[in-house]
Amino acid sequence: MIDVPQVITIASTDASGGAGINADLKTFHNQGVYAATIVVGITAQNTYGVQDQHPIPANFILEEFKSIADDLDIKAAKTGALLDETRVHAVAQGWQAYNLGKLIIDPVMVAKGGAHLLSDPAIEALKNELIPLAFLITPNLPEAEVLVGNSLETNSDIINAAIKIQKMGADNVLIKGGHRASTNNEYADYILYEDGSSEWLTTPGIKTNRTHGTGDTLSSFITANLAKGYNLKSIMPQAKEFTYEAIRQTINVGHGHGPLNHWVKVTMETEDNQ
Numbered sequence: 393m394i395d396v397p398q399v400i401t402i403a404s405t406d407a408s409g410g411a412g413i414n415a416d417l418k419t420f421h422n423q424g425v426y427a428a429t430i431v432v433g434i435t436a437q438n439t440y441g442v443q444d445q446h447p448i449p450a451n452f453i454l455e456e457f458k459s460i461a462d463d464l465d466i467k468a469a470k471t472g473a474l475l476d477e478t479r480v481h482a483v484a485q486g487w488q489a490y491n492l493g494k495l496i497i498d499p500v501m502v503a504k505g506g507a508h509l510l511s512d513p514a515i516e517a518l519k520n521e522l523i524p525l526a527f528l529i530t531p532n533l534p535e536a537e538v539l540v541g542n543s544l545e546t547n548s549d550i551i552n553a554a555i556k557i558q559k560m561g562a563d564n565v566l567i568k569g570g571h572r573a574s575t576n577n578e579y580a581d582y583i584l585y586e587d588g589s590s591e592w593l594t595t596p597g598i599k600t601n602r603t604h605g606t607g608d609t610l611s612s613f614i615t616a617n618l619a620k621g622y623n624l625k626s627i628m629p630q631a632k633e634f635t636y637e638a639i640r641q642t643i644n645v646g647h648g649h650g651p652l653n654h655w656v657k658v659t660m661e662t663e664d665n666q
Protein backbone atom coordinates (compact mmCIF):
# COMPACT_ATOMS: atom_id res chain seq x y z
CA MET A 393 0.00 0.00 0.00
CA ILE A 394 1.17 3.50 -0.80
CA ASP A 395 0.79 6.16 1.91
CA VAL A 396 -0.57 9.40 0.50
CA PRO A 397 -1.23 12.72 2.29
CA GLN A 398 -4.96 13.39 2.63
CA VAL A 399 -6.60 16.82 2.38
CA ILE A 400 -10.13 18.18 2.22
CA THR A 401 -11.87 21.15 0.67
CA ILE A 402 -14.88 22.56 2.53
CA ALA A 403 -16.49 24.76 -0.09
CA SER A 404 -18.97 25.06 -2.97
CA THR A 405 -18.95 23.59 -6.46
CA ASP A 406 -18.64 25.55 -9.71
CA ALA A 407 -20.69 23.94 -12.50
CA SER A 408 -18.22 25.21 -15.11
CA GLY A 409 -15.28 23.61 -13.30
CA GLY A 410 -12.92 26.58 -13.02
CA ALA A 411 -13.25 27.73 -9.40
CA GLY A 412 -14.45 26.46 -6.03
CA ILE A 413 -14.24 22.77 -5.18
CA ASN A 414 -13.49 21.95 -8.83
CA ALA A 415 -10.32 24.08 -8.92
CA ASP A 416 -9.30 22.74 -5.50
CA LEU A 417 -9.57 19.10 -6.62
CA LYS A 418 -7.56 19.72 -9.79
CA THR A 419 -4.80 21.46 -7.82
CA PHE A 420 -4.75 18.73 -5.16
CA HIS A 421 -4.47 16.05 -7.84
CA ASN A 422 -1.69 18.00 -9.57
CA GLN A 423 0.23 18.10 -6.28
CA GLY A 424 -0.18 14.38 -5.60
CA VAL A 425 -2.41 14.44 -2.53
CA TYR A 426 -5.63 12.50 -1.94
CA ALA A 427 -8.59 14.89 -1.81
CA ALA A 428 -11.95 14.61 -0.05
CA THR A 429 -14.79 17.16 -0.05
CA ILE A 430 -17.32 18.63 2.33
CA VAL A 431 -19.80 20.30 -0.01
CA VAL A 432 -21.31 23.40 1.58
CA GLY A 433 -23.13 24.71 -1.50
CA ILE A 434 -23.59 24.26 -5.21
CA THR A 435 -23.50 27.00 -7.82
CA ALA A 436 -24.84 27.25 -11.35
CA GLN A 437 -21.90 29.17 -12.73
CA ASN A 438 -19.82 29.68 -15.84
CA THR A 439 -17.00 31.96 -16.96
CA TYR A 440 -19.50 34.84 -17.37
CA GLY A 441 -20.67 34.72 -13.74
CA VAL A 442 -22.77 32.95 -11.13
CA GLN A 443 -26.34 32.33 -12.29
CA ASP A 444 -27.65 30.65 -9.13
CA GLN A 445 -26.51 29.12 -5.85
CA HIS A 446 -27.99 26.63 -3.46
CA PRO A 447 -26.80 25.92 0.12
CA ILE A 448 -26.52 22.42 1.56
CA PRO A 449 -28.51 21.98 4.82
CA ALA A 450 -26.41 22.58 7.95
CA ASN A 451 -27.17 19.17 9.47
CA PHE A 452 -26.00 17.51 6.26
CA ILE A 453 -22.72 19.46 6.39
CA LEU A 454 -22.19 18.09 9.90
CA GLU A 455 -22.89 14.57 8.60
CA GLU A 456 -20.23 15.10 5.95
CA PHE A 457 -17.76 16.12 8.67
CA LYS A 458 -18.56 12.99 10.65
CA SER A 459 -18.23 10.67 7.63
CA ILE A 460 -14.77 12.05 6.91
CA ALA A 461 -13.55 12.16 10.51
CA ASP A 462 -14.73 8.57 11.17
CA ASP A 463 -12.59 7.20 8.36
CA LEU A 464 -9.96 9.40 6.73
CA ASP A 465 -6.72 10.81 8.14
CA ILE A 466 -6.88 14.41 6.93
CA LYS A 467 -3.75 16.51 7.46
CA ALA A 468 -4.94 19.88 6.10
CA ALA A 469 -8.23 21.46 5.06
CA LYS A 470 -9.22 24.54 3.13
CA THR A 471 -12.47 26.44 3.02
CA GLY A 472 -13.91 28.34 0.06
CA ALA A 473 -17.31 29.88 -0.69
CA LEU A 474 -19.46 29.30 2.40
CA LEU A 475 -22.43 31.36 1.16
CA ASP A 476 -24.19 32.45 4.36
CA GLU A 477 -24.17 32.70 8.15
CA THR A 478 -25.82 29.30 8.68
CA ARG A 479 -23.15 27.56 6.59
CA VAL A 480 -20.29 29.43 8.31
CA HIS A 481 -21.72 28.42 11.67
CA ALA A 482 -22.07 24.77 10.55
CA VAL A 483 -18.46 24.66 9.35
CA ALA A 484 -17.17 26.20 12.61
CA GLN A 485 -19.26 23.68 14.58
CA GLY A 486 -18.02 20.79 12.43
CA TRP A 487 -14.43 21.93 12.81
CA GLN A 488 -14.68 22.13 16.58
CA ALA A 489 -16.21 18.65 16.76
CA TYR A 490 -13.85 17.00 14.24
CA ASN A 491 -10.61 18.95 13.82
CA LEU A 492 -9.15 18.01 10.42
CA GLY A 493 -5.56 19.24 10.76
CA LYS A 494 -4.30 22.62 9.59
CA LEU A 495 -7.13 24.96 8.52
CA ILE A 496 -6.62 27.30 5.56
CA ILE A 497 -9.42 29.82 5.13
CA ASP A 498 -9.97 31.36 1.69
CA PRO A 499 -12.63 33.92 2.72
CA VAL A 500 -14.35 33.99 -0.69
CA MET A 501 -16.81 36.90 -0.72
CA VAL A 502 -17.41 38.03 -4.29
CA ALA A 503 -16.67 36.11 -7.53
CA LYS A 504 -14.89 37.95 -10.36
CA GLY A 505 -18.22 38.23 -12.21
CA GLY A 506 -19.60 40.22 -9.22
CA ALA A 507 -21.82 37.60 -7.55
CA HIS A 508 -21.84 37.54 -3.75
CA LEU A 509 -20.72 34.18 -2.36
CA LEU A 510 -20.86 35.28 1.29
CA SER A 511 -23.71 37.27 2.83
CA ASP A 512 -23.03 40.31 5.07
CA PRO A 513 -24.13 38.59 8.33
CA ALA A 514 -21.83 35.69 7.40
CA ILE A 515 -18.83 38.01 7.42
CA GLU A 516 -19.25 38.66 11.16
CA ALA A 517 -19.64 34.90 11.77
CA LEU A 518 -16.49 34.28 9.73
CA LYS A 519 -14.57 36.80 11.87
CA ASN A 520 -15.88 35.53 15.20
CA GLU A 521 -16.09 31.78 14.62
CA LEU A 522 -13.71 30.73 11.86
CA ILE A 523 -10.76 33.13 11.72
CA PRO A 524 -9.66 32.23 15.28
CA LEU A 525 -9.32 28.59 14.09
CA ALA A 526 -7.17 29.40 11.04
CA PHE A 527 -3.59 28.35 10.49
CA LEU A 528 -3.67 30.60 7.40
CA ILE A 529 -6.19 33.04 5.93
CA THR A 530 -5.89 34.17 2.29
CA PRO A 531 -8.07 37.23 1.54
CA ASN A 532 -7.73 39.09 -1.74
CA LEU A 533 -7.53 42.90 -1.48
CA PRO A 534 -11.31 43.61 -1.47
CA GLU A 535 -11.83 40.81 1.11
CA ALA A 536 -9.05 42.18 3.32
CA GLU A 537 -10.69 45.63 3.11
CA VAL A 538 -13.99 44.18 4.31
CA LEU A 539 -12.29 42.31 7.16
CA VAL A 540 -10.43 45.37 8.47
CA GLY A 541 -13.09 47.96 7.56
CA ASN A 542 -10.93 50.40 5.60
CA SER A 543 -9.55 50.76 2.09
CA LEU A 544 -6.07 49.45 1.31
CA GLU A 545 -4.24 51.82 -1.01
CA THR A 546 -0.58 51.64 -0.05
CA ASN A 547 1.85 48.91 0.94
CA SER A 548 1.77 50.11 4.52
CA ASP A 549 -2.07 49.89 4.52
CA ILE A 550 -1.67 46.24 3.45
CA ILE A 551 0.96 45.52 6.11
CA ASN A 552 -1.27 47.06 8.80
CA ALA A 553 -4.28 45.09 7.57
CA ALA A 554 -2.34 41.83 7.84
CA ILE A 555 -1.38 42.69 11.43
CA LYS A 556 -5.03 43.47 12.23
CA ILE A 557 -6.26 40.21 10.70
CA GLN A 558 -3.60 38.24 12.57
CA LYS A 559 -4.92 39.80 15.79
CA MET A 560 -8.38 38.39 14.89
CA GLY A 561 -6.81 34.97 15.47
CA ALA A 562 -5.31 33.62 12.22
CA ASP A 563 -1.73 32.39 12.73
CA ASN A 564 -0.56 33.42 9.24
CA VAL A 565 -2.10 36.01 6.89
CA LEU A 566 -1.67 36.16 3.11
CA ILE A 567 -3.16 39.23 1.38
CA LYS A 568 -3.35 38.46 -2.35
CA GLY A 569 -2.70 41.27 -4.78
CA GLY A 570 -4.42 39.96 -7.90
CA HIS A 571 -6.94 42.81 -7.96
CA ARG A 572 -4.29 45.50 -8.41
CA ALA A 573 -1.18 45.54 -10.59
CA SER A 574 1.59 47.87 -9.43
CA THR A 575 2.72 50.76 -11.64
CA ASN A 576 5.44 48.53 -13.13
CA ASN A 577 2.81 45.83 -13.81
CA GLU A 578 3.70 43.41 -11.03
CA TYR A 579 1.30 41.45 -8.88
CA ALA A 580 2.49 41.41 -5.29
CA ASP A 581 1.06 39.30 -2.46
CA TYR A 582 2.01 40.06 1.14
CA ILE A 583 2.36 37.36 3.79
CA LEU A 584 2.72 37.85 7.53
CA TYR A 585 3.96 34.69 9.25
CA GLU A 586 3.15 33.53 12.76
CA ASP A 587 6.71 34.29 13.95
CA GLY A 588 6.23 37.96 12.98
CA SER A 589 8.40 37.80 9.85
CA SER A 590 6.88 38.77 6.52
CA GLU A 591 7.59 38.97 2.79
CA TRP A 592 6.26 40.28 -0.51
CA LEU A 593 5.88 37.66 -3.25
CA THR A 594 5.92 39.18 -6.70
CA THR A 595 5.50 38.04 -10.31
CA PRO A 596 5.07 39.97 -13.53
CA GLY A 597 1.41 40.71 -14.28
CA ILE A 598 -0.23 38.76 -17.10
CA LYS A 599 -2.61 40.88 -19.15
CA THR A 600 -5.65 38.62 -19.28
CA ASN A 601 -9.19 38.25 -17.98
CA ARG A 602 -8.75 34.45 -17.88
CA THR A 603 -8.27 34.33 -14.11
CA HIS A 604 -11.32 32.36 -12.93
CA GLY A 605 -10.31 30.42 -9.80
CA THR A 606 -6.90 31.99 -9.15
CA GLY A 607 -7.44 32.34 -5.41
CA ASP A 608 -8.68 28.77 -5.04
CA THR A 609 -5.71 27.45 -6.98
CA LEU A 610 -3.19 29.33 -4.84
CA SER A 611 -4.72 28.28 -1.51
CA SER A 612 -5.15 24.66 -2.62
CA PHE A 613 -1.49 24.44 -3.63
CA ILE A 614 -0.54 25.66 -0.15
CA THR A 615 -2.96 23.21 1.52
CA ALA A 616 -1.62 20.24 -0.46
CA ASN A 617 1.98 20.97 0.45
CA LEU A 618 1.24 21.65 4.12
CA ALA A 619 -0.33 18.16 4.17
CA LYS A 620 2.90 16.77 2.70
CA GLY A 621 4.79 18.28 5.65
CA TYR A 622 6.45 21.30 4.02
CA ASN A 623 6.58 24.45 6.09
CA LEU A 624 4.63 27.49 4.92
CA LYS A 625 7.68 29.66 4.16
CA SER A 626 9.13 27.05 1.82
CA ILE A 627 5.79 26.58 0.03
CA MET A 628 5.01 30.22 -0.75
CA PRO A 629 7.38 30.86 -3.71
CA GLN A 630 6.20 27.71 -5.47
CA ALA A 631 2.54 28.47 -4.69
CA LYS A 632 2.94 31.86 -6.35
CA GLU A 633 4.82 30.35 -9.31
CA PHE A 634 2.23 27.58 -9.80
CA THR A 635 -0.62 30.12 -9.90
CA TYR A 636 1.36 32.36 -12.27
CA GLU A 637 2.09 29.48 -14.66
CA ALA A 638 -1.51 28.23 -14.47
CA ILE A 639 -2.66 31.71 -15.60
CA ARG A 640 0.14 32.16 -18.18
CA GLN A 641 -0.27 28.78 -19.93
CA THR A 642 -3.92 29.57 -20.58
CA ILE A 643 -6.40 27.03 -21.97
CA ASN A 644 -9.21 27.69 -24.42
CA VAL A 645 -12.29 27.01 -22.27
CA GLY A 646 -15.27 29.36 -21.86
CA HIS A 647 -15.92 32.82 -23.27
CA GLY A 648 -15.65 35.06 -20.20
CA HIS A 649 -13.19 34.89 -17.28
CA GLY A 650 -11.59 31.65 -18.47
CA PRO A 651 -10.28 28.98 -16.08
CA LEU A 652 -6.63 28.21 -15.30
CA ASN A 653 -4.43 25.42 -16.61
CA HIS A 654 -4.21 22.92 -13.76
CA TRP A 655 -1.84 20.66 -15.69
CA VAL A 656 1.18 22.96 -15.29
CA LYS A 657 4.17 21.40 -13.57
CA VAL A 658 5.52 23.21 -10.51
CA THR A 659 6.54 20.98 -7.66
CA MET A 660 8.26 21.44 -4.34
CA GLU A 661 11.96 20.79 -4.80
CA THR A 662 13.44 18.60 -2.10
CA GLU A 663 12.53 17.10 1.21
CA ASP A 664 15.16 19.47 2.68
CA ASN A 665 12.58 22.27 2.45
CA GLN A 666 10.48 20.64 5.15
Ligand SMILES: Nc1ncnc2c1ncn2[C@@H]1O[C@H](COP(=O)(O)OP(=O)(O)O)[C@@H](O)[C@H]1O
Pocket residue numbers: 531532533568569570571579580581595596597598599600603605606607608610632635636639
Ligand atom coordinates in the same frame (compact mmCIF):
# COMPACT_ATOMS: atom_id res chain seq x y z
N1 LIG B 1 -3.20 38.84 -14.11
C1 LIG B 1 -2.42 38.27 -13.20
N2 LIG B 1 -1.09 38.14 -13.41
C2 LIG B 1 -0.29 37.55 -12.51
N3 LIG B 1 -0.73 37.08 -11.32
C3 LIG B 1 -2.04 37.20 -11.03
C4 LIG B 1 -2.96 37.80 -11.93
N4 LIG B 1 -4.19 37.77 -11.37
C5 LIG B 1 -4.06 37.18 -10.19
N5 LIG B 1 -2.76 36.85 -9.95
C6 LIG B 1 -2.25 36.15 -8.76
O1 LIG B 1 -3.16 35.09 -8.48
C7 LIG B 1 -3.27 34.87 -7.07
C8 LIG B 1 -4.72 35.03 -6.63
O2 LIG B 1 -4.98 36.38 -6.45
P1 LIG B 1 -6.38 37.11 -6.54
O3 LIG B 1 -6.81 37.17 -7.97
O4 LIG B 1 -6.19 38.40 -5.82
O5 LIG B 1 -7.33 36.13 -5.72
P2 LIG B 1 -8.90 35.82 -5.88
O6 LIG B 1 -9.04 34.87 -7.03
O7 LIG B 1 -9.24 35.21 -4.57
O8 LIG B 1 -9.59 37.13 -6.14
C9 LIG B 1 -2.31 35.88 -6.44
O9 LIG B 1 -1.05 35.28 -6.25
C10 LIG B 1 -2.24 36.99 -7.50
O10 LIG B 1 -1.08 37.77 -7.36
Ligand SMILES: Cc1ncc(COP(=O)(O)OP(=O)(O)O)c(N)n1
Pocket residue numbers: 403404405406411412413435437472473500502503504505509603604605606607608609649
Ligand atom coordinates in the same frame (compact mmCIF):
# COMPACT_ATOMS: atom_id res chain seq x y z
C1 LIG C 1 -18.05 28.02 -6.00
C2 LIG C 1 -17.05 29.12 -6.09
N1 LIG C 1 -16.11 29.22 -5.13
C3 LIG C 1 -15.19 30.21 -5.20
C4 LIG C 1 -15.22 31.12 -6.24
C5 LIG C 1 -14.23 32.24 -6.30
O1 LIG C 1 -13.06 31.75 -6.75
P1 LIG C 1 -11.76 32.63 -6.87
O2 LIG C 1 -10.60 31.72 -6.82
O3 LIG C 1 -11.78 33.73 -5.88
O4 LIG C 1 -11.85 33.18 -8.32
P2 LIG C 1 -12.93 34.06 -9.05
O5 LIG C 1 -14.17 33.31 -9.32
O6 LIG C 1 -13.14 35.26 -8.18
O7 LIG C 1 -12.23 34.34 -10.33
C6 LIG C 1 -16.19 30.96 -7.23
N2 LIG C 1 -16.25 31.78 -8.30
N3 LIG C 1 -17.10 29.95 -7.13
